[in-house]
Amino acid sequence: MSSVATARLLPAEETTPAPCADTRPVKLRVTGVSVSFRMEGVQRTVLEGINLECREGEFICLLGPSGCGKSTLLNVIGGFLTPTQGQVLIDGQPVTGPDPRRIFVFQERGVFPWLTVEGNIGFGLQHLPAEQRRQRIAHYVEMVGLRGFERAYPSELSGGMKQRLEVARALAVNPDMLYLDESFGALDYITRHTMRRELLRLWTTEKKTILFVTHDIDESVQLADRVVVMSARPGRIQRVVDIDLPHPRDISAPRYLQYRDELLDELGVAHKV
Amino acid sequence: MMKLGRPSWLQTRDAARSAGGLVLLVLAWDLALYLSAAPLLPRPWQVVLGLAELLTRGVLLKHIAASLFRVTWGFLLAVGLAIPLGFALGWNARAGRALGPFVQFLRPISPLAWIPIAILWFGVGDPPAVFIIFLASLTPLVLTAMNAVRNVPAVYVNAGQNFGLGTRELFLRILLPASLPDLLAGLRLTLGIAWLVVVAAEMIAVNSGLGFLIVDSRNAGNRYDLVVAGMVLIGLIGLLLDWTISRLARGFLRGRDMIGDTP
Numbered sequence: 001m002s003s004v005a006t007a008r009l010l011p012a013e014e015t016t017p018a019p020c021a022d023t024r025p026v027k028l029r030v031t032g033v034s035v036s037f038r039m040e041g042v043q044r045t046v047l048e049g050i051n052l053e054c055r056e057g058e059f060i061c062l063l064g065p066s067g068c069g070k071s072t073l074l075n076v077i078g079g080f081l082t083p084t085q086g087q088v089l090i091d092g093q094p095v096t097g098p099d100p101r102r103i104f105v106f107q108e109r110g111v112f113p114w115l116t117v118e119g120n121i122g123f124g125l126q127h128l129p130a131e132q133r134r135q136r137i138a139h140y141v142e143m144v145g146l147r148g149f150e151r152a153y154p155s156e157l158s159g160g161m162k163q164r165l166e167v168a169r170a171l172a173v174n175p176d177m178l179y180l181d182e183s184f185g186a187l188d189y190i191t192r193h194t195m196r197r198e199l200l201r202l203w204t205t206e207k208k209t210i211l212f213v214t215h216d217i218d219e220s221v222q223l224a225d226r227v228v229v230m231s232a233r234p235g236r237i238q239r240v241v242d243i244d245l246p247h248p249r250d251i252s253a254p255r256y257l258q259y260r261d262e263l264l265d266e267l268g269v270a271h272k273v
Numbered sequence: 274m275m276k277l278g279r280p281s282w283l284q285t286r287d288a289a290r291s292a293g294g295l296v297l298l299v300l301a302w303d304l305a306l307y308l309s310a311a312p313l314l315p316r317p318w319q320v321v322l323g324l325a326e327l328l329t330r331g332v333l334l335k336h337i338a339a340s341l342f343r344v345t346w347g348f349l350l351a352v353g354l355a356i357p358l359g360f361a362l363g364w365n366a367r368a369g370r371a372l373g374p375f376v377q378f379l380r381p382i383s384p385l386a387w388i389p390i391a392i393l394w395f396g397v398g399d400p401p402a403v404f405i406i407f408l409a410s411l412t413p414l415v416l417t418a419m420n421a422v423r424n425v426p427a428v429y430v431n432a433g434q435n436f437g438l439g440t441r442e443l444f445l446r447i448l449l450p451a452s453l454p455d456l457l458a459g460l461r462l463t464l465g466i467a468w469l470v471v472v473a474a475e476m477i478a479v480n481s482g483l484g485f486l487i488v489d490s491r492n493a494g495n496r497y498d499l500v501v502a503g504m505v506l507i508g509l510i511g512l513l514l515d516w517t518i519s520r521l522a523r524g525f526l527r528g529r530d531m532i533g534d535t536p
């Protein structure tokens with residue numbers, strides 16, 4: 001890139017309609033959400049005045065430095081944390097607690113070590129008749145490539161396999177939203193890369209709305225329809241960047257690199273190490 | 274990360290070392306008494322003869338059964354009360370703060386200090402002894418269950434709630450299995466305490482059991498061979514109880530890598 005200014009200009013022929021033209025129904029609406037609590041006698045504001053809208057089937061990344069409150073925001077949306085102010089609406093209904101229609105995927109440490117692969121995937125399927133349950137489990141075992149490991153315990157699996165297991169456990173209950181909290185952060189570079197491709201594949205086939213928290217710029221440009229950039233202390237939405245690239249995305253393409261540069265600038269990260 | 278068992282030749286070597294240590298200990302015991310000629314203290318072979326005598330008199334199994342009976346009942350009653358109570362105290366912060374100090378207050382009081390009250394309430398025979406075992410096991414088990422629940426990683430509880438579990442299901446499907454390693458370790462330790470205490474309790478209010486055997490053998494003509502025989506039996510049975518419970522625990526926790534999976 002010759003200069004940052006030209007890097008920010010995207011080729012005109014590839015611009016797409018503005019996001020307001022999106023006709024998909026609004027899935028999630030966050031209005032005026034603030035979170036603050038007392039810590040060691042000082043009132044700390046973790047999130048301030050968050051407004052966010054997400055349409056059905058959208059893939060949104062919450063990107064920001066550690067400590068910017070992006071995980072807190074995801075926990076508020078997930079119903080694990082009540083905001084100090086503001087509200088979260090999903091399908092027009094206020095969120096009052098966690099709900100099986102929206103599954104939170106933690107880092108791979110969320111799988112239950114006392115259950116086998118089958119037991120983990122079937123965890124949310126207790127209400128189904130045995131035969132249907134067995135089929136669902138088999139389907140998702142297959143989908144995340146864990147065939148042959150049905151009877152294995154998580155301690156016998158690698159980090160990437162555990163992560164896939166947790167995603168499978170979430171998908172098995174057929175939720176309409178998935179929340180992923182730096183879910184691939186603990187994996188090695190190559191596994192992380194594969195996992196992103198897998199997630200995109202699942203997203204296209206299963207048509208879920210996905211909120212993905214990350215501090216990894218590349219991850220957000222590779223995955224998201226929109227990247228919500230957050231600033232720290234207090235956590236605010238700094239900017240929303242539409243990533244207007246078709247999947248599969250070429251991570252060496254100039255346009256990909258332009259988005260990457262744009263986000264680097266937005267987060268105030270130097271381009272040189 | 275497959276777990277590999279120790280090769281069998283290593284196991285044989287370990288067993289040989291344990292047996293060798295035991296033999297050396299018995300030889301040292303015999304040699305010490307041979308050299309010092311201490312009065313009354315029995316030599317190893319006298320203890321073996323004592324055990325044989327108890328067996329032929331038909332009282333050996335009776336005493337063992339009596340002690341095991343008391344320890345089983347006292348321990349099981351304590352488990353039945355302490356696990357739910359400890360779970361409730363560990364889960365509900367307010368209840369924990371209200372009753373936690375009380376449990377901590379009871380802990381340093383030796384269970385043997387309760388003997389007079391146990392006799393007052395339950396008279397003589399099995400009930401006071403069972404009550405003492407029950408008390409001795411109760412506080413450590415409540416504390417075990419309390420801490421075990423508090424140590425369950427929030428991520429498991431959140432995941433359980435996310436899948437729509439109610440309180441009862443959350444206990445059965447998340448808290449209980451997640452805290453099982455801690456619980457089993459606590460059960461093992463407490464069973465040791467219970468066994469330690471049953472013998473002491475039997476020295477007072479009953480006329481059977483291994484504790485009674487020891488006191489009675491001294492009173493009935495300084496039969497120190499039988500006293501030591503009783504001690505040896507207590508040690509052996511304690512070892513057996515510990516081995517059994519740790520075997521059971523390993524069965525319950527099969528497949529779980531205790532170190533690798535606790536974040």
